[in-house]
Amino acid sequence: MVTGVGALTPIGTTVGEFWDAAVKGSVGTAPITLCDVTGLPHRMGGEVKGFGDAASGLPRSTQLAVAAGLAAAADAGVRPWTSDPARAGVCMGTLLGNRAAVEAGVMRFHRGEPPAAIDGLDPAPPLADLADAVSRELGFMGPSVVVSTACASGNSALAYAADTIRANRADVMIAGGVDEMSSALLMLFTSLRSIAPDVARPFDRNRAGLLVAEGSAALVLESYEHARRRGARVYAELAGWSSASDAYHMTAPHPEGRGARRSMERALAQAGVPADRVGYISAHGTGTPSNDRVEARAIRDVFGARTPAVSSLKGALGHAQGAASAIEAVGCVLAIRDGVIPPTANLVDADPECALDLVSLEAREARVDVAVNNAFGFGGNTGCTVFTRLGSRRAR
């Protein structure tokens, strides 16, 4: 069961702000300010505005992870945690994690600045801190782990957490994703010629790439019995989850969307939900020519020509990497709660190669009993989660 949510995004630093802006189709991408963009041809991205405490001594990504985790815990009413600390854990997903902490000193060195001017040459912080810092703040002593499947990491964290609860290794898990804006991230996507010059236009005929973004989100997961015992409010049920590998190429998706299709099929099968009951697909929808075309094909392969309503939040947010599918998972459970499907910002002229029931520019009111959350990453790592309205599976 999903009983709490927290999110820090380029369109809001609370879940309320985020969701209001997402439903309105507000665009949060803007010129990048948080890291060195010297030499980069395109300099737009999505940053979490007004966030960060330089005096904390923690890398920005760790701060983002903690903020999302604490917000979700407070929302779920598990902060403070008064039960057995060994039965509560944390799993966060990431692409590059807190490695940006080494960037400033390294870049000054490579620019030939005198050694005395180079500080910040600290060791790379442990990646596990992204979860451990959340665990420490909440007093959790169950499993604490960071996972990565690149841009599908948020979904993988949800899957890890759900498996942990299902295997009775924890009663409650906080699961989500985080990544921060960094020069290396921008250089990496620049080298792939994947970055759009102005905005991301998922599924649009004129899409020109993604915009790198940062953010974090966390969801509180617990077993149905545990949630019922403590009288928790349930947003939705995480009913299915799956990952699959394209086993094809490090950066290009399989042209037939093999891993994407398999992830969706297996997650739906695990959820016990037929494809025709899905009311909303939160697409990976990055705005790159290849991803959107392949994803559209995979969705049609699974759902047929009459697809469920599809939208991508990345037009509004940019692509927050390891955080993306965690943020989008929050979007899915709120779509179920509120009966509203957020639009795809900047989608003006739908690409005929992406023939889907696309929700563009304006939100659509619709009851959503089942929402599918797609996420596809570097290395052909794909992940899919399926959220259902509580009781809707058993009501069939």
Place this chain on the structure above:
Amino acid sequence: MTRSVAVTGMAFAGSLGAGLDATWEALLGGGTAATTTTYGDGPFRGAGFAAVLSSDLPEVPAFERKRLRALSRESLLVSRVGALAWRDAGFDAGGAPAPADVGVALGTTTAGLDDYLRVLHDGVTHGPALVSPSSGPQASLNAVASELSVSAGAEGSIVTVTAGRCSGSHALAVGADQVLTGAAEAVLVAAVETLDPTAARVDRPGAGPFSAGRGAAVPGEAVVVLVLESHRRVRDRGARVLAEVSGWSTVRGDAGQDTAVRAALGALRGAGLDAAGIGLVCSSATGGTGVDGPEARALHELMGPSVPVFTPFGALGDCAGASGLVQLALTARALEAGLAPPTCGLTRWDPCLPRIGVAARAQRLRPAPALVLTTDARGQAAALVLRPPAAGSGA
């Protein structure tokens, strides 16, 4: 209910030798791989004691992969060691499941870091447009697992896990869950650790594990790939079983003995055992600070001084995120040989620690399951119970 999975393939590369056999023989001989070496680039270039891989296995094909120069050192190593594990499981002779039913779970703490630093170097010195489009993605934490899945054609579930020194142990737990729930027919469980170029160098190693005068642990490199399968599948295909993992636990807490005890008890409970049923312990003590003491106290509390205990990390260096799988591989070999190898570097027992069954010589084992305990100084702890294959199992 006891849950267990079979290990049907195993391959290893470490600093004492290129392969499990060579490593085992060197461990029995009391050798150590630690030596002074220079590593890292740019601002992080420096010399210190480390245990570097004895070979990057250039003669081993990475399955049938071509254009290997696009792979990072870590990706290439794991694909090569993975190919050996694949063969060890008999998968090259027709025993492999369908590609969609083979998963990958990999534990690491450093994967991608070298390439992350290279992206910054190239981006600053040559310009962002000249960052290699093939090497850039190797900077991502999941690159190594992804390349293994591409090499092996593994189209099932995939994940990279990082949890300090327990990263490999978590990967094992993920793989075991996948097998037990039927999400995968077989899982390639891997761990890789290469030297962290940003870490402080060890100028002078301290005394060995559990010894008085311990100091900084020497970092070590290692690569391990296991093949996990269900017992049903093993029976169906008549596979040879190398070991059986029958209980596992991953926890976090303070970096003291209580966390280690909790992990050990969780694994024992999962295996349906109590501490009296254990005939061997593989500890993750390194000779560094923060691990040896809590593990010694935990093991003393659980089983006193009579059960043979060994740690390989005095010889192999601290293998960080690969530690748990390194221990598993060597413990499987110890169970097969009926011998606990000596703990390299053990000189004068630290009088501040309670006595446990560690020795500087090999110890004979009674036939009984083994406990593998892995902890780190940041509060991660993991444990698993390993049983030798049942008599007559497999081909």
